[in-house]
Amino acid sequence: MEKKKLVVLTGAGISAESGLKTFRDSDGLWEGYDVYEVASPRGWARNPALVLDFYNMRRKNVREAEPNAAHIGLAALEKDFNVHIITQNIDDLHERGGSSRVLHLHGEILKMRSLNDPRKNYPVYDDIKPGDLAPDGYQLRPDIVWFDEPVPLIETAAAITSSADIFVVIGTSLAVYPAAGLLHYAPVQAPKFILDKNLPAIPSVANLTKIEMGAAEGISVLSNYLSALV
Structure with missing residues (x-):
């Protein structure tokens, strides 16, 4: 059957x-961060290093969790x-x-993609840093759907x-x-x-x-x- x-x-x-931790909680992971500074296209445009650091921290937390x-x-x-x-x-x-x-x-915290092409992603083995480029020559970013993105x-x-x-x-x-x-x-x-x-x-x-x-x-x-x- x-x-x-x-x-x-x-x-x-x-x-x-x-x-x-989650931003639903009063002591959530996003406390101390303006959500749009670390999880939006405008935040990325303003300070990509901060966004990368934020997700590098989250990725470490995920790998430690069970x-x-x-x-x-x-x-x-x-x-x-x-x-x-x-x-x-x-x-x-x-x-x-x-x-x-x-x-x-x-999206998935353990994947990354080119700023230029959302269709192809790559596994993340280490932190993503400013200057890390995808095969197409564009900066790599977390393969995450940010606020204000479809x-x-x-x-x-x-x-x-x-x-x-x-x-x-x-x-x-x-x-x-x-x-x-x-x-x-x-x-x-x-x-x-x-x-x-x-x-x-x-x-x-x-x-x-x-x-x-x-x-x-x-x-x-x-x-x-x-x-x-x-």
Whole structure:
């Protein structure tokens, strides 16, 4: 029998439980930085060295972090479901947790690309420094979608979501668009679940179950709900 398609949208909350700080939190990683100074085209134009230093620091933090029970639990669901992870996170914790299909809406911290060509990326093995050039001769930058930049994979994510049999949201405030709008692409009849320790305020959505718990703690509760839907 063909497995049901389980689409999971994840946000900063799932990575925060692996020790990666997020600007959602009062003590978040971005505190002390104007977000537009380190994560926007205008910030890059003003001070590219600051932006590179910021992401070099974040990359180091990602490499030191480990997948938590939520990452591992989502990977385990592949035994019973056709699982597609759509993540707003730029770390690789889903992949290291064992998930085989992960779409990174906002890019990947362990990749870089030319300023001139967003279509081709390269793995990052060390810090990116001013003067580090791509093969086309242009400065390398993190392969991250910054504020005020389009999200190239949003249409792909919407198509995946629109064909979901089950849709799950974990660890996101549903405040950052266009990713937050994916909830409304899920079929009306599809069971939907939101797992977060601080449940976001959302408009009325059909077939929605809320689980007010942290991702690592709540993954077993979610898995129990899903086991009845196999």
